[in-house]
């Protein structure tokens with residue numbers, strides 16, 4: 616009786632062990648199945664004119680992949696850079712000296728302007744040709760306090776001009792009244808004089 620119970624226990628633990636082994640194998644196998652991946656932590660970036668901006672991505676890949684960045688806006692699509700980390704970096708002429716790709720695939724853009732707004736498409740291609748894509752939307756705004764400054768100056772000028780106009784109108788009104796009063800007095804005195812003359816007659 617006792618040995619068979621022992622055997623049963625042994626079989627059960629072997630089965631459990633095999634199951635556990637299969638599970639771990641499956642678990643460790645899965646990440647190898649997807650050999651390439653791309654993570655974008657911030658798909659929407661807001662900035663202002665003149666800033667340096669990092670379009671941050673992180674990839675996993677078995678070998679060194681080919682990374683490509685493109686910019687798409689209403690004006691069309693242009694290639695920014697193509698590189699293979701540790702091998703070469705090919706920055707297109709229009710982005711020369713203001714674009715840089717890090718080892719992790721992130722793109723650094725220096726001194727951005729309004730025209731840099733739009734979608735940035737990043738492509739990571741491994742040796743066998745398997746490709747993953749990602750996009751980041753960049754909004755470049757004009758610096759707000761300069762706008763406010765302009766509006767403030769405009770309103771100050773407007774207020775000053777209207778104040779001067781109001782003063783002028785008041786002066787005009789005053790002088791018109793003065794002239795009218797003088798004329799009135801003049802007329803009154805002249806009629807008085809004629810009346811007196813008539814009485815004298």
Ligand SMILES: *[C@@H]1O[C@H](CO)[C@@H](O)[C@H](O)[C@H]1NC(C)=O
Nearest residue numbers: 657658659660661662753754
């Ligand atoms: C950027 O601005 C837009 C609106 O203009 C807003 O919806 C979005 O959440 C902002 N993104 C970040 C990361 O601040």
Ligand SMILES: *[C@@H]1O[C@H](CO)[C@@H](O)[C@H](O)[C@H]1NC(C)=O
Nearest residue numbers: 671672673717718719720721
């Ligand atoms: C990629 O590398 C740059 C520079 O080393 C770093 O600033 C950035 O945070 C990195 N991005 C990610 C997603 O790790």
Ligand SMILES: *[C@@H]1O[C@H](CO)[C@@H](O)[C@H](O)[C@H]1NC(C)=O
Nearest residue numbers: 697698703704705706707708
């Ligand atoms: C870099 O770009 C130039 C011009 O587009 C091209 O002629 C050259 O073959 C490229 N080099 C690599 C290594 O891709």
